[in-house]
Amino acid sequence: MGQRRANQPVGARPRGAAAILVAALFVGTPAAATDLDQVEALAGEGALELATALIQRHQPARENAPGAWRRWEGRRLALLERREAWTDLVARIDTYPRTGLDPDFRRQADDHLARALTRLERGEALAALAFRRLWLGEPPAADEVTIWQRRLVTAWRLSDRPAAALATLQRLRMPPTSGPDQRAALLLELDQPEAALRAIDEAETATPALRLLAELRAGRREAAEVAGAARSAAAEAESREAARLRRLLAHVTTDPAQRAAALARLLALGPDVSLPGIPAATADDLWAAWREQGRVVANRRGLLFGDHDAWLAAAAESPAREKRALLATLAREASDPEARSEAHRRLAITLLEANDGRLLERLYTEAAAFGDADAIPRPIRYTLADRFVDAGRLEEAGRLFIGLEPPSRGDATTWRLRQARVLVLAGEADAGAEALHALLDEAASLEQQTLDRALQIAFDLQGAGAHAEALILFDRLYRRARQPRTEREIRFWMGESHRERGDHAAAAAAYLRAARHIPDDLDDPWVETAYYRAARSLARGGFTDDARALYQRLLQATEGSRREALLRNELRRLGQEGEHRQGQRQEGPGRGE
Numbered sequence: 001m002g003q004r005r006a007n008q009p010v011g012a013r014p015r016g017a018a019a020i021l022v023a024a025l026f027v028g029t030p031a032a033a034t035d036l037d038q039v040e041a042l043a044g045e046g047a048l049e050l051a052t053a054l055i056q057r058h059q060p061a062r063e064n065a066p067g068a069w070r071r072w073e074g075r076r077l078a079l080l081e082r083r084e085a086w087t088d089l090v091a092r093i094d095t096y097p098r099t100g101l102d103p104d105f106r107r108q109a110d111d112h113l114a115r116a117l118t119r120l121e122r123g124e125a126l127a128a129l130a131f132r133r134l135w136l137g138e139p140p141a142a143d144e145v146t147i148w149q150r151r152l153v154t155a156w157r158l159s160d161r162p163a164a165a166l167a168t169l170q171r172l173r174m175p176p177t178s179g180p181d182q183r184a185a186l187l188l189e190l191d192q193p194e195a196a197l198r199a200i201d202e203a204e205t206a207t208p209a210l211r212l213l214a215e216l217r218a219g220r221r222e223a224a225e226v227a228g229a230a231r232s233a234a235a236e237a238e239s240r241e242a243a244r245l246r247r248l249l250a251h252v253t254t255d256p257a258q259r260a261a262a263l264a265r266l267l268a269l270g271p272d273v274s275l276p277g278i279p280a281a282t283a284d285d286l287w288a289a290w291r292e293q294g295r296v297v298a299n300r301r302g303l304l305f306g307d308h309d310a311w312l313a314a315a316a317e318s319p320a321r322e323k324r325a326l327l328a329t330l331a332r333e334a335s336d337p338e339a340r341s342e343a344h345r346r347l348a349i350t351l352l353e354a355n356d357g358r359l360l361e362r363l364y365t366e367a368a369a370f371g372d373a374d375a376i377p378r379p380i381r382y383t384l385a386d387r388f389v390d391a392g393r394l395e396e397a398g399r400l401f402i403g404l405e406p407p408s409r410g411d412a413t414t415w416r417l418r419q420a421r422v423l424v425l426a427g428e429a430d431a432g433a434e435a436l437h438a439l440l441d442e443a444a445s446l447e448q449q450t451l452d453r454a455l456q457i458a459f460d461l462q463g464a465g466a467h468a469e470a471l472i473l474f475d476r477l478y479r480r481a482r483q484p485r486t487e488r489e490i491r492f493w494m495g496e497s498h499r500e501r502g503d504h505a506a507a508a509a510a511y512l513r514a515a516r517h518i519p520d521d522l523d524d525p526w527v528e529t530a531y532y533r534a535a536r537s538l539a540r541g542g543f544t545d546d547a548r549a550l551y552q553r554l555l556q557a558t559e560g561s562r563r564e565a566l567l568r569n570e571l572r573r574l575g576q577e578g579e580h581r582q583g584q585r586q587e588g589p590g591r592g593e
Contacts, residue, residue: 294329398426
């Protein structure tokens with residue numbers, strides 16, 4: 001339901017919103033029935049978890065509408081992959097029947113499953129999937145064969161079976177594009193560097209990183225020579241090979257400054273790569289390299305631990321790489337919390353000024369020391385949360401916003417509104433509601449614009465299915481409202497939440513209060529729709545006479561055959577239900593025995 005109000009505040013709705021309400025009157029559905037377009041819109045805003053939740057609530061059953069189910073399910077799998085919810089993705093696909101699925105959809109799902117199993121490093125499961133795709137089911141298309149062969153080789157590697165992976169490469173006679181790197185890498189994992197060099201020499205294209213690593217392990221080059229060669233080659237190589245060369249450089253060099261520089265480039269630019277026996281670089285690797293470099297620089301300059309001001313002053317006057325090392329060392333090792341916080345803040349500024357925002361993100365979201373959001377220094381949390389929101393990465397922003405208090409500078413009300421809405425859209429409904437309650441507790445009064453934005457968050461809670469929380473907030477916001485139309489609309493949407501919760505009596509009361517908040521005008525779509533909703537809720541709650549009277553009133557004021565037919569149909573249904581109940585009373589408990 002959140003999509004119906006995505007860009008307009010309550011009290012200032014464009015004409016299109018009224019049209020939605022009239023359409024709701026005609027068809028008797030919620031004012032914004034969820035469809036895949038709305039799911040796409042939420043995903044586009046970065047609300048991936050909320051979009052997934054809406055699919056869970058509204059996806060048609062496969063047995064009833066297989067074509068529609070496939071469309072919704074394809075979007076679900078894409079969202080789970082985009083969220084990197086690999087375990088959930090595997091669990092979802094495991095629920096599919098073994099037979100009876102559309103072949104094209106099965107291929108699509110298997111591709112998602114293969115990527116998930118690879119990321120989870122579940123080699124045995126990936127191998128079973130590859131065997132099924134290659135040999136046990138419908139033959140794969142020509143362009144799929146090589147893909148699944150590569151995945152089988154990957155499966156053996158993930159299962160720590162390099163010999164099986166090498167044998168697969170040789171047995172399948174995979175094309176040259178698959179061969180040199182994989183064969184050489186597998187031979188290095190099997191501790192056969194000379195054989196790896198022969199595989200590289202026989203290939204049409206050389207792979208510098210693997211060649212240098214093989215030469216090092218074969219004893220043909222010293223570590224310092226390999227480090228120098230890797231550094232030079234990285235400057236000329238394409239992105240992925242340059243990353244592999246930098247990873248090799250960081251692994252073999254004995255110079256902490258050189259190691260830190262290579263790791264920083266790797267983490268900032270990507271892609272994440274590994275080499276045989278050398279895992280992908282991590283944020284912890286870089287923190288360790290910076291701290292080692294920082295101690296070297298501090299010793300050279302005579303800096304003493306405990307003299308935090310001297311460290312900060314030295315960092316301010318240092319070249320960029322030494323500045324980062326000194327600040328990182330102080331941030332992680334200073335005994336004074338204020339000094340650590342200031343060092344973290346300055347390190348973040350240094351990285352952002354150098355356009356290394358991606359490096360900043362990885363340092364504080366991937367390092368073991370900051371595994372919990374509460375462990376991330378508060379200035380960094382503010383910075384990263386804003387970056388994630390601006391990039392549409394709402395789930396990541398939500399994790400940082402939970403429990404965070406407004407910064408000491410700036411408009412606390414605006415910040416709270418941003419925090420609350422991001423949390424709700426990130427799937428953290430309880431935390432979002434808590435943030436909005438905090439705003440209402442802190443603000444003595446609300447301007448209309450602030451009230452409108454707060455209502456948008458309550459609407460988002462409705463969209464997330466958090467109707468109990470939405471009703472509490474609607475009630476608090478109603479007390480702050482000063483415009484009659486705003487009060488009316490709040491009552492209407494409270495009726496919607498009561499209806500969703502199955503409390504038809506409360507829903508009817510809220511709709512009637514919304515309709516009567518402004519003198520009756522059945523030409524007003526709000527009034528008309530509120531009365532119609534009230535009548536339906538009364539009927540569902542068993543208040544048949546009240547519902548009939550309300551339908552008849554609407555019928556008397558209605559023009560248009562389609563709407564009139566709808567209302568007459570509702571009255572006819574009420575009559576049929578009444579006759580059914582009357583028959584039951586006349587039959588009595590003993591009749592028919």
